[in-house]
Amino acid sequence: MAHPQPRTETSSDAALIRAWQAGDEQAAAELVARHARPLARFLAGAGAPDADVDDLVQETFIRAFRGVDRFRGHCQFRTWLLTIGGNVLKDFGRRAARRKVMPLDESVRDVTGDPHEHAEASEVEALLAAGLKQLPRLQREVFLLRAQQGLEYAEIAAALATTPGAARVHYHHAVRRLKEIVE
Amino acid sequence: MNDEAxxxxxxxxxxxSAAERLxxxxxxxxVVARLREQPVRRTIWVQQTWLRIAAAVLIVVGGAAVASRLPRGSGGSFGPGGEISPAHGAHFVADDLSDLSTDQLRDVLATFDELVNSDSVAVPEGSTDLRELDARQLRAVLRSLEG
Structure with a gap:
């Protein structure tokens, strides 16, 4: 007789996915808790307005859970989730363009901490954020997956259905463009 | 900023900061609430599609089965030798009796004259000729043929 395995913090993503597929809502909640912040960082880094990050994170998880049958374990669940986040953000951008909603610039948002120090740091970050928006989507996502999320080229390539060599080329193109923009 | 690192x-x-605020x-x-409230649309779509396909198959197969039993070019059914089966013919006619006019009912009855033994037909008392019957009486006669 099979007994349900008690879930712990060390339960693998794969085990949680199987539990969710079997109808365990708590497993879905655990996956959200595990990956929501990295996803939020990725979305914000890719240009999501701060005010919409929460909604976009939710939408990404909804799409992921509904399409989890298509996840074949070719890459980590988080990497797969981030690529879905990229699609969600692209759709969001299209809708925003139709509504002609312009997101607030990072520099005019409410901030905390030392204003002078923050202004100096945020100036470079704002330049980088602006530079990322100018990159082709593939370059931007490869750069963020590598530089922000710390993923290997092989992992990035598996998630984006490309080769590690091509991912490396995209990354270096992105770095070169960003250096020009930021400097 | 002058290096990749x-x-x-x-x-x-x-x-x-966005991640911190989340x-x-x-x-x-x-997320869990939304998943609970909005079931997977793909599954529903697939279920609906399969139901439609099943319904279409049922209609086609059922239609073919009915068509295969219908007589070629007339309203009665045929026996193994091609003769009309009285019981089946009466059943098909009787299904739509309400839609037939008096003249149509007489025509239908005329086709039965040669097939049905007059003893089995419940002709209303006082009537000896089917042409004297009104629509209600004719329907009663036809229904008595259903068996």
């Missing part, structure tokens, strides 16, 4: 360092800070537990609750 610094660019990567900056990239790691991107979105950090209420992870609340997000998890909302």
């Amino acid at each position: 610094r660019l990567e360092s900056l990239a790691k800070r991107l979105g950090a 209420d992870v537990e609340a997000t998890a609750r909302k």
Whole structure:
């Protein structure tokens, strides 16, 4: 007789996915808790307005859970989730363009901490954020997956259905463009 | 900023404030609630599609089965030798009796004259000729043929 395995913090993503597929809502909640912040960082880094990050994170998880049958374990669940986040953000951008909603610039948002120090740091970050928006989507996502999320080229390539060599080329193109923009 | 490492360092800070502000537990609750409230559309679509396909197959197969039993070019059914089966013919006619006019009912009865033994037909008292019957009486006669 099979007994349900008690879930712990060390339960693998794969085990949680199987539990969710079997109808365990708590497993879905655990996956959200595990990956929501990295996803939020990725979305914000890719240009999501701060005010919409929460909604976009939710939408990404909804799409992921509904399409989890298509996840074949070719890459980590988080990497797969981030690529879905990229699609969600692209759709969001299209809708925003139709509504002609312009997101607030990072520099005019409410901030905390030392204003002078923050202004100096945020100036470079704002330049980088602006530079990322100018990159082709593939370059931007490869750069963020590598530089922000710390993923290997092989992992990035598996998630984006490309080769590690091509991912490396995209990354270096992105770095070169960003250096020009930021400097 | 003049090296790749610094660019990567900056990239790691991107979105950090947005991630910090995210209420992870609340997000998890909302996601679970939405998943519960909005069932997977793909599954529903697939179920509906299969139901439609099944219904279409049923109609086609059922229609073919009915058509195969219908007589070629007339309203009665044929026996193994091609003769009309009285019981089946009466059944098909009787299904639509309400839609037939008096003249149509007489025509239908005339086709039965040669097939049905007059003893089995419940002709109303006082009537000796079917042509004297009105629509109601004719329907009663036809229904008596259904068996």
